[in-house]
Amino acid sequence: MAYKPIRFYQTGTFTVGNRLLPEGQRSVQADMRRTNSLNSGHRACQGCGEALGARYALDAAMQATRNQLIAANATGCLEVFSTPYPETSWQIPWIHSLFGNAAAVATGIAAAMRAKGRPDVRVVAQGGDGGTTDIGIGCLSGMFERNDDVLYICYDNEAYMNTGVQRSSATPGAARTATTPADGGAAGNAFGQGKDMAAIALAHEIPYVATATVAELRDLEAKVRRAMEFRGARYIHILVPCPLGWGHASDATIRVARLATETGLFPVFEAEYGSVTRVSKIRRRVPVEEYLRTQQRFAHLFREPARTDLIERIQAAADRNIRRYALLDEAEAP
Amino acid sequence: MLKQIEGSQAVAEAVARCRPEVVCAYPISPQTHIVESLGRLVASGELRHCEFINVESEFAAMSVAIGASAAGARAYTATASQGLLFMAEAVFNASGLGLPIVMTVANRAIGAPINIWNDHSDSMALRDCGWIQLFAENNQEAVDLHVQAFRLAEELSLPVMVCMDGFILTHAVERVDLPTQDQVDAWLPPYEPRQVLDPADPVSIGAMVGPEAFMEVRYLAHYKQRQALDLIPEWATQFQQVFGRAAGGLVRAYRCEDAETVVVALGSILGTLKDTVDALREEGLRIGVLGLHCFRPWPAEAVRAALAHVGRVVVVEKSLAVGLGGIVSQNVRAAYPHSPDHVHTVIAGLGGRAITRASLAGMLRSAAGGTLGRLTFLDLDEGLVARALAREKAQRRTGPLAEALLRDVGVVAARPA
Numbered sequence: 197m198a199y200k201p202i203r204f205y206q207t208g209t210f211t212v213g214n215r216l217l218p219e220g221q222r223s224v225q226a227d228m229r230r231t232n233s234l235n236s237g238h239r240a241c242q243g244c245g246e247a248l249g250a251r252y253a254l255d256a257a258m259q260a261t262r263n264q265l266i267a268a269n270a271t272g273c274l275e276v277f278s279t280p281y282p283e284t285s286w287q288i289p290w291i292h293s294l295f296g297n298a299a300a301v302a303t304g305i306a307a308a309m310r311a312k313g314r315p316d317v318r319v320v321a322q323g324g325d326g327g328t329t330d331i332g333i334g335c336l337s338g339m340f341e342r343n344d345d346v347l348y349i350c351y352d353n354e355a356y357m358n359t360g361v362q363r364s365s366a367t368p369g370a371a372r373t374a375t376t377p378a379d380g381g382a383a384g385n386a387f388g389q390g391k392d393m394a395a396i397a398l399a400h401e402i403p404y405v406a407t408a409t410v411a412e413l414r415d416l417e418a419k420v421r422r423a424m425e426f427r428g429a430r431y432i433h434i435l436v437p438c439p440l441g442w443g444h445a446s447d448a449t450i451r452v453a454r455l456a457t458e459t460g461l462f463p464v465f466e467a468e469y470g471s472v473t474r475v476s477k478i479r480r481r482v483p484v485e486e487y488l489r490t491q492q493r494f495a496h497l498f499r500e501p502a503r504t505d506l507i508e509r510i511q512a513a514a515d516r517n518i519r520r521y522a523l524l525d526e527a528e529a530p
Numbered sequence: 531m532l533k534q535i536e537g538s539q540a541v542a543e544a545v546a547r548c549r550p551e552v553v554c555a556y557p558i559s560p561q562t563h564i565v566e567s568l569g570r571l572v573a574s575g576e577l578r579h580c581e582f583i584n585v586e587s588e589f590a591a592m593s594v595a596i597g598a599s600a601a602g603a604r605a606y607t608a609t610a611s612q613g614l615l616f617m618a619e620a621v622f623n624a625s626g627l628g629l630p631i632v633m634t635v636a637n638r639a640i641g642a643p644i645n646i647w648n649d650h651s652d653s654m655a656l657r658d659c660g661w662i663q664l665f666a667e668n669n670q671e672a673v674d675l676h677v678q679a680f681r682l683a684e685e686l687s688l689p690v691m692v693c694m695d696g697f698i699l700t701h702a703v704e705r706v707d708l709p710t711q712d713q714v715d716a717w718l719p720p721y722e723p724r725q726v727l728d729p730a731d732p733v734s735i736g737a738m739v740g741p742e743a744f745m746e747v748r749y750l751a752h753y754k755q756r757q758a759l760d761l762i763p764e765w766a767t768q769f770q771q772v773f774g775r776a777a778g779g780l781v782r783a784y785r786c787e788d789a790e791t792v793v794v795a796l797g798s799i800l801g802t803l804k805d806t807v808d809a810l811r812e813e814g815l816r817i818g819v820l821g822l823h824c825f826r827p828w829p830a831e832a833v834r835a836a837l838a839h840v841g842r843v844v845v846v847e848k849s850l851a852v853g854l855g856g857i858v859s860q861n862v863r864a865a866y867p868h869s870p871d872h873v874h875t876v877i878a879g880l881g882g883r884a885i886t887r888a889s890l891a892g893m894l895r896s897a898a899g900g901t902l903g904r905l906t907f908l909d910l911d912e913g914l915v916a917r918a919l920a921r922e923k924a925q926r927r928t929g930p931l932a933e934a935l936l937r938d939v940g941v942v943a944a945r946p947a
Contacts, residue, residue: 281739292735303597311552311581
């Protein structure tokens with residue numbers, strides 16, 4: 197009998213009652229045995245995409261490893277807001293060492309587990325975009341190249357938010373940050389060549405690479421579960437909007453993340469051993485302007501005189517992603 | 531077990547007998563032979579239950595060691611010079627977290643100008659990083675200090691740096707009495723961490739600590755280091771009982787009983803100094819040597835006691851606090867019970883310049899004669915310095931300094947003997 201998955205659309209998403217899904221597809225968050233790895237009560241801002249992404253990712257990893265998980269954390273928002281001692285939100289063994297070494301610390305933990313004959317204990321390293329694409333890229337690339345048994349998760353909010361919204365190498369062109377001002381006609385962050393970390397991970401041909409956003413949390417959970425099926429280096433890059441840094445309402449985090457994928461600015465895909473195996477198609481393509489207008493960091497593009505030239509450059513980047521990852525069905529492709 | 535062996539290989543054998551579970555390797559001269567040897571011991575199966583990890587930088591080497599140690603594994607790495615500085619952030623982190631990592635530093639100068647030869651600039655640059663620092667006089671002691679270091683580190687939950695002179699010790703082949711596995715097993719119990727990343731008992735390690743407790747965390751690190759001042763001499767005695775030879779301790783005096791002048795130094799120069807002192811004693815000079823085998827914690831009491839009866843102290847040190855003078859001598863002056871004016875600083879052997887017995891003897895004769903200055907640069911080529919200064923006076927754009935000096939020196943091999 198032909199099988200057709202049921203899609204329940206609710207305000208444009210896949211939101212569906214958990215009970216209607218087969219057990220394997222149900223959200224870890226709806227499971228009574230969920231571990232609350234990153235427990236409530238932490239100090240993240242309202243609407244924080246990183247806190248949401250981390251909770252889903254780590255609970256999924258805990259489920260996949262039967263709770264045999266250790267986490268290493270780079271310095272950054274996640275580290276600071278989760279451990280305001282004497283309180284800690286971490287219900288799992290967790291270590292923070294430095295800003296740029298989370299991948300290497302995780303390698304050390306994994307090595308210790310091998311030496312001690314505990315292959316059942318798995319390791320997750322996590323950091324923001326600054327700790328991943330800038331200061332931590334050396335240790336991360338080393339971990340990839342050696343194929344150490346570590347899942348590295350980057351929570352990408354496209355700037356140094358913990359220190360007050362400064363530019364990182366993940367900050368998009370034209371975005372206003374504290375170090376790329378948009379005052380007096382300045383156009384925010386310069387358009388560089390970009391640093392596509394998922395593609396860099398892909399180029400290491402590690403067993404598993406995926407991108408995800410907090411707009412599709414079930415997809416994120418599935419990718420974490422899939423990642424834990426592999427041994428060796430794995431990388432998941434999660435787009436996590438930051439209401440404070442991006443300048444959007446705290447209840448818009450999910451919507452903004454969805455627009456990032458529907459414009460093509462943030463392609464969502466999976467890859468194994470260097471080859472893309474699955475992409476999430478865009479269901480309702482939108483122009484980048486719709487995404488940019490949701491955020492104060494791009495507000496200067498729409499003041500008079502509007503910077504249509506820069507908006508066009510951003511649109512071109514989105515179109516390139518759509519072509520490169522075949523994000524649209526062929527008939528609709530630009 | 532007596533063996534004719536290179537210093538680096540001997541250290542690797544000793545480290546292997548301490549049963550490390552994670553060894554991080556990154557090449558830098560003159561340390562490289564140590565991790566190469568450990569790599570062979572792991573590959574051959576002689577060192578079992580050990581993960582040997584080739585990392586991409588020294589920063590990663592220390593970071594991997596941090597992760598391994600926090601996960602309850604006995605972790606070891608080795609480095610030198612630029613490598614120690616490149617990992618500096620992680621070196622402080624390891625001690626701040628109280629992780630008992632053991633690291634060999636094959637002492638080497640720091641650039642620029644780039645220089646691979648021996649001095650103590652690297653270890654001294656990080657003297658206050660919270661690690662215990664032990665200094666080996668010879669390869670036998672380098673071996674023995676590593677065996678002591680793992681136990682000391684794990685007892686106090688503090689990392690230990692074993693410093694040995696690059697090339698002079700690491701590349702010297704000499705007779706070493708290697709400890710047997712049974713001896714080391716009797717000496718060093720399995721590692722029982724005070725804190726460990728364990729899914730069965732989850733803890734958070736490395737939280738932000740504010741003004742409410744930071745001072746206390748630092749104080750306790752200081753307190754623990756001071757405990758080493760009791761443990762190190764106690765264990766030096768115990769070590770002799772197990773291994774049949776003396777090693778370590780805080781300080782060791784040589785012919786100091788009736789000395790009017792005592793030379794203080796650390797590392798391999800102690801051998802040359804003892805020979806020099808023997809010769810000077812023949813001339814009738816009452817002179818002795820005080821070797822420092824532990825530099826951090828600073829053994830103030832032991833130094834004070836050893837120098838209490840001494841009227842003149844000469845500190846020969848292979849590092850320079852630019853703009854100040856000596857580093858070791860600052861510490862010695864603070865411990866010396868008499869006038870600090872009677873403590874002379876002699877900066878020697880920077881960047882591997884040979885420290886000869888003739889130069890030391892000349893310097894010590896002038897010390898005994900009361901003509902040695904407070905700060906002396908042993909065998910400084912004053913003509914070379916004068917030429918460079920004259921050039922700078924004559925013109926603005928003098929070009930790269932070090933390269934100009936090399937041109938002045940000319941081809942060393944072409945100089946008359």
